[in-house]
Amino acid sequence: MAGWFEENGLLLGLALLDGLASAGLIFLVAVGLNLVFGVLRIINVAHGSLYAIGAYAAASLGMFLAARGLPDWAALPALLAAAVLVGILLGPPIERLLLRRIYLQEQVVQLLVTFALFMILEDVQKLVWGVQPVHHDTALKLLGTVDVPFGADVIPFTAYQLFLLPGIAVLTLVGLAWFLRRTLMGRIIVAVTSDREAASAMGIDAARVFLLTFSFGAGLAALGGALSSPTAALVPGIGAQTIVLSFAVVATAGLGQIEGAALTSLMMGLGRSIAVYFEPELEVVVPYIIMVAVLLVRPQGLFGVTETRRV
Amino acid sequence: MRRGETIFALLGAAGLIAAAIAAPWLRFVLTVALAKGIAVLGILLLLRAGQVSFGHALYIAFGAYTVAFLAPALPDAFLLLVIAALGSTLLGAIVGLFVSRYREIFFGMLNLALSMVFYSLLEKLYTITRGTDGIRVNTLSLFGISPERAGYEWAIFAIALILALGLGAFARLYLASPMGQALAAIKTRETRLEFMGVPARRILLAAYILSALMGGIGGALIAMTTRHVTPLLAYWTASGELVFIAILGGAGGVLGPFLGAVAYELVRIYAAATVADMWQLILGAVLLLVILFAPGGLWAMLAAALRKRAA
Numbered sequence: 343m344a345g346w347f348e349e350n351g352l353l354l355g356l357a358l359l360d361g362l363a364s365a366g367l368i369f370l371v372a373v374g375l376n377l378v379f380g381v382l383r384i385i386n387v388a389h390g391s392l393y394a395i396g397a398y399a400a401a402s403l404g405m406f407l408a409a410r411g412l413p414d415w416a417a418l419p420a421l422l423a424a425a426v427l428v429g430i431l432l433g434p435p436i437e438r439l440l441l442r443r444i445y446l447q448e449q450v451v452q453l454l455v456t457f458a459l460f461m462i463l464e465d466v467q468k469l470v471w472g473v474q475p476v477h478h479d480t481a482l483k484l485l486g487t488v489d490v491p492f493g494a495d496v497i498p499f500t501a502y503q504l505f506l507l508p509g510i511a512v513l514t515l516v517g518l519a520w521f522l523r524r525t526l527m528g529r530i531i532v533a534v535t536s537d538r539e540a541a542s543a544m545g546i547d548a549a550r551v552f553l554l555t556f557s558f559g560a561g562l563a564a565l566g567g568a569l570s571s572p573t574a575a576l577v578p579g580i581g582a583q584t585i586v587l588s589f590a591v592v593a594t595a596g597l598g599q600i601e602g603a604a605l606t607s608l609m610m611g612l613g614r615s616i617a618v619y620f621e622p623e624l625e626v627v628v629p630y631i632i633m634v635a636v637l638l639v640r641p642q643g644l645f646g647v648t649e650t651r652r653v
Numbered sequence: 654m655r656r657g658e659t660i661f662a663l664l665g666a667a668g669l670i671a672a673a674i675a676a677p678w679l680r681f682v683l684t685v686a687l688a689k690g691i692a693v694l695g696i697l698l699l700l701r702a703g704q705v706s707f708g709h710a711l712y713i714a715f716g717a718y719t720v721a722f723l724a725p726a727l728p729d730a731f732l733l734l735v736i737a738a739l740g741s742t743l744l745g746a747i748v749g750l751f752v753s754r755y756r757e758i759f760f761g762m763l764n765l766a767l768s769m770v771f772y773s774l775l776e777k778l779y780t781i782t783r784g785t786d787g788i789r790v791n792t793l794s795l796f797g798i799s800p801e802r803a804g805y806e807w808a809i810f811a812i813a814l815i816l817a818l819g820l821g822a823f824a825r826l827y828l829a830s831p832m833g834q835a836l837a838a839i840k841t842r843e844t845r846l847e848f849m850g851v852p853a854r855r856i857l858l859a860a861y862i863l864s865a866l867m868g869g870i871g872g873a874l875i876a877m878t879t880r881h882v883t884p885l886l887a888y889w890t891a892s893g894e895l896v897f898i899a900i901l902g903g904a905g906g907v908l909g910p911f912l913g914a915v916a917y918e919l920v921r922i923y924a925a926a927t928v929a930d931m932w933q934l935i936l937g938a939v940l941l942l943v944i945l946f947a948p949g950g951l952w953a954m955l956a957a958a959l960r961k962r963a964a
Contacts, residue, residue, distance in 0.1 A: 379758075385758060385761075387893070440941070443945060444944075447948075448703070449703075449705065449757060449758075450700060450703075450705045450896065450900065451900070451944055451948070453705060453707070453761070453896070454896060454897060454900050454940060454944060455940075455941065455944055457893045457896070457897065457937075457940070458897075458937040458938070458940035458941045458944070459937065459941075460893075460937070461933045461934065461936055461937030461940070462933070462934050462937035462938060462941075464933055464934075465930065465931050465932075465933045465934035465937075466934065468930060469930060469931070582888075582889070582890060586765060586766075586769055586889055589762050589765060589766075590762070590766060592762075593758065593759060593762040593763075593766075597758065622777075623777040623778065624777075626769070626772075626773040626776075626777070627769075627770050627773045627774070630766040630767070630769055630770045631770070633762075633763075633766050634751075634763065634766060634767070637755070637759065637763060638751070641754060641755060641759065642759075643759075
């Protein structure tokens with residue numbers, strides 16, 4: 343064991359750091375999906391497309407600003423701006439024009455409407471940004487690298503992935519928990535989540551809550567994409583990959599669970615990056631293995647609440 | 654309506670044969686459509702119980718790869734079909750024992766996860782599966798006779814058509830039987846079904862195994878027709894496509910899957926030929942239009958037209 347650690351210790355350290363960064367991204371996307379499901383009761387298959395569009399929009403905005411001669415630090419707020427833009431421009435129309443028509447429909451119909459939206463957005467994304475890889479990493483280079491001490495060695499790691507990605511994820515987690523539990527709007531959202539009809543009877547404007555929640559969830563997906571854009575080249579298909587991973591997180595954590603989603607994202611992020619460094623063949627499989635293992639023991643997810651059976 | 658369905662099925666079969674004679678390229682498209690229709694028939698059984706599997710591409714890919722793996726050693730189409738069918742039935746029984754405990758989102762997501770695990774294995778285990786390159790399938794023999802190309806294609810078309818008719822008739826009998834009726838009760842109120850002493854889980858398991866069998870047959874036929882299998886057969890979007898076809902055709906009758914599959918393949922071929930970059934977008938838009946304006950799918954539209962004529 344000691345011998346193994348001496349040989350592979352550095353690799354493990356790198357895997358842990360990588361896993362932490364990717365867990366942050368997974369969490370942002372998955373918590374958005376979970377929030378939307380909690381309130382609207384719709385699993386949004388197009389959530390991954392919003393992630394992809396957020397990523398492409400961030401890269402485009404970054405390149406646009408750089409071409410305009412703005413200083414490099416503008417690349418950082420540009421990431422956030424791109425996410426907000428996607429949330430505001432795409433969220434409300436999708437909810438108003440499409441989802442609003444199907445709230446009372448069967449689940450399969452709801453799934454398929456968002457699947458249709460996924461198909462449409464996938465092609466729109468290809469039409470707008472093409473199929474060639476897009477890469478813009480000013481934000482990543484801007485923050486430089488940090489030497490992370492690990493045992494006797496140091497691992498040089500980008501500050502962007504070390505501090506910014508996990509930092510924003512933690513901030514989102516704390517902020518969201520505070521918002522949902524301590525503010526009026528947040529409590530209204532929770533009320534609609536637990537009982538739509540009763541909340542409406544109390545005079546809550548459920549339609550508005552739906553609109554806001556969906557747009558916010560879309561913004562979170564886009565934020566995940568925007569933050570991922572400096573770390574990897576963007577290619578078609580990232581949306582399809584992201585959505586299945588977020589599904590796995592949400593189902594493993596339990597529906598509507600925020601802290602659960604954070605913990606699950608951490609498990610899957612770390613599990614995946616450890617697989618990347620030690621058993622690359624297993625990388626894509628790890629999240630699903632975790633999910634199947636968890637659901638075998640706890641069918642309602644790690645933190646999910648069993649619903650009372652209706653007679 | 655019962656007699657109408659049989660007459661319409663025979664008319665449809667005659668129409669398909671006529672189309673395949675008139676245009677040889679249509680024979681290929683229609684064989685694939687029939688194969689997918691058979692797989693969608695399985696989805697239809699699960700939809701009766703209100704359960705959506707977003708992972709049935711698993712069985713298609715399993716059937717297709719079974720043919721691809723065994724074809725060099727055992728180049729007989731009938732034997733391969735039987736082996737693929739038995740294999741996918743066995744796989745469906747094993748997976749079904751696990752997933753039949755779950756409902757709705759969890760059911761859908763677990764199926765999705767398992768199909769994605771299979772997809773990753775097909776993609777990553779290059780030495781066995783040749784990764785994304787896929788495996789070529791040579792022309793097979795039928796009862797020891799090796800026909801030339803056109804004859805072979807006709808034979809597979811005929812097998813697909815006969816299987817479609819046979820399995821369609823079987824599915825109709827099954828849905829009308831007490832087992833099939835109990836499926837619909839799982840959708841409305843499962844608890845009451847159990848109060849009556851009907852084991853809901855076993856009812857769902859039986860339907861699941863049948864759907865796996867149909868998926869395997871569909872996959873084997875697809876491999877024999879396209880004669881090239883790739884991991885993409887198991888990707889989650891392929892599973893989404895099956896549910897798409899089920900809703901497009903209409904979940905109300907066993908003809909729906911075949912109507913849907915033929916329409917889907919024709920729209921896809923036509924869209925890909927005219928606007929190559931936008932075929933997904935067009936299919937997505939078609940799906941949205943069908944869901945929003947023709948919720949019963951093509952079969953319901955047709956049935957309504959027939960009823961009007963009769964009245």
